[in-house]
Amino acid sequence: MTAASPNNPIDIADLLAFYASAGVDDALEDEPVNRLAEAVQKPSERAPVAATPARESAPPPPEPSRPDMSRLPDAPPARAPSASATVPDEAQAALARQLAATAASLDELRQHMAAFDGCNLKFTAKNMVFADGNPNAAVMLVGEAPGRDEDIEGLPFVGRSGRLLDRMLAAIGLDRTSAYIANVIPWRPPGNRTPTPHETEICRPFIERQIELVNPKVLVNLGGPSAKTLLNTTEGILRLRGNWRVHMTASGTAIPAMPTLHPAYLLRTPAHKKLAWRDFLEVKAKLRALG
Ligand code: URA
Helix, strand or coil: CCCCCCCCHHHHHHHHHHHHHCCCCCCCCCCCCCHHHHHCCCHHHCCCCCCCCCCCCCCCCCCCCCCCHHHCCCCCCCCCCCHHHHHHHHHHHHHHHHHHHCCCCHHHHHHHHHHCCCCCHHHHCCCCCCCEECCCCCEEEEECCCCHHHHHHCCCCCCHHHHHHHHHHHHCCCCCCCEEEEECCCCCCHHHCCCCHHHHHHHHHHHHHHHHHHCCCEEEEECHHHHHHHHCCCCCHHHHCCCCEEEECCCCCEEEEEEECCHHHHHHCHHHHHHHHHHHHHHHHHHHHHC
């Protein structure tokens, strides 16, 4: 719609007809008010309320193309992008480490995590996704973070990639009664964005303690973020996968770990399913060897 010209009575009639059809049929003021321009004025700059508005004599208020947020009365002071910006996150990571270390059981760990407010992801997630499967299983699989379906159900790997994971487990004779499944991050990042390094560091003590408490014979890292976080490496997943690594727990137990491709990646790149199949056969052989 092009703007109506105030000089053209036909334009004005059209505009009024449009307003009326949209339900705008009541004028609140005699003159239009630019509320945005008002909002960026400090209270002290506002014209005193006069009995009759000084329409002609008052200069028009400035109209910035975008509201200047720094001039809003309640705008918080800008945070300088300095090293001190990391302090609150480090404090939260320290609290997470303390809470994780003092959890004597999986139930206690779940309670400590549910009470922990140090990761912002918690406030946008619908549910905390702690784990699914059998905590006494010989194998534990760890993914990255819940997606939409997992957030809704509060369980890991229940969406499309979860269904593929179930088929991969079934191919080596396992299911959720004989495997335990969790994620590095227990809260869904909004819009499924990649968790930030800070979020990962804050949540890391929880998943490390979870692994320690489950104490599986074999760990499977589903995707690069899980492998990098839990195997202390920066190598890419395509290099890591298929090779046994070790996950060291805080108490010094060495758990054999198999990094493999994430099911979501396999859905996008089905040609690589054969690689994951080889990795799962390795896991099966290791479980058999370890009894
Ligand atoms: N992807 C993950 O890494 N974890 C889930 O739980 C679901 C999808």
